[in-house]
Amino acid sequence: MRTRTMLAAMGIALSSPAAARAELAPPPHPISAAQDRISVVVEGHGPDVILIPGLASSRDVWSGLATRLKRTHRVHLVQLAGFGGSPAVEDPGNRVAAPAAEAIAAYIGRERLRAPVERAAIAFVDGHSQAPANR
Secondary structure: OHHHHHHHHHHHHHOOHHHHHOOOOOOOOOEEEOOOOEEEEEEOOOOEEEEEOOOOOOHHHHHHHHHHHOOOOEEEEEEEOOOOOOOOOOOOOOOOHHHHHHHHHHHHHHOOOOOOOOOOOOOOEEEOOOHHHHO
C-alpha cells in the first residue's frame, strides 16, 4: 500500500506544467540518489517522464522508448542498485521495492518535480515488471 501511495505521488509530482517548462541541462553523469539505492540518467527537455526498469534489468531496456521520448520530454532513466550489473546495496531486511520507491520519491523531491494544486492528472511513470508496486 505504501509503495502504491509513493508511486501515485510520483505521478502527480510529474504532471506539473512547471516541470514541463523546466529547461535544465541533462547531467553529464548519472545522478546518485538515496544512498546509492538508485541512479538516474536524465535526457531531453520538456515534461518529465520517469522510466523504471524491471528487476534484473538495466535502464537500457528503455533505450528505444527513451530515444523517442527525449525529443519532447525530459526522461529520467532509473537504475536500481543490484540489478542490471550495478552494485548491490546491503539491506538487512532484503527489501527492494519499498527502499527503491522511497529513493525515487526522494529524487523527485530533491529535483523539485512538483504538481500544482489545481492539476491532479497523473503523469507517465512506468516500471517494467514491477507488478506488486502497481497493484
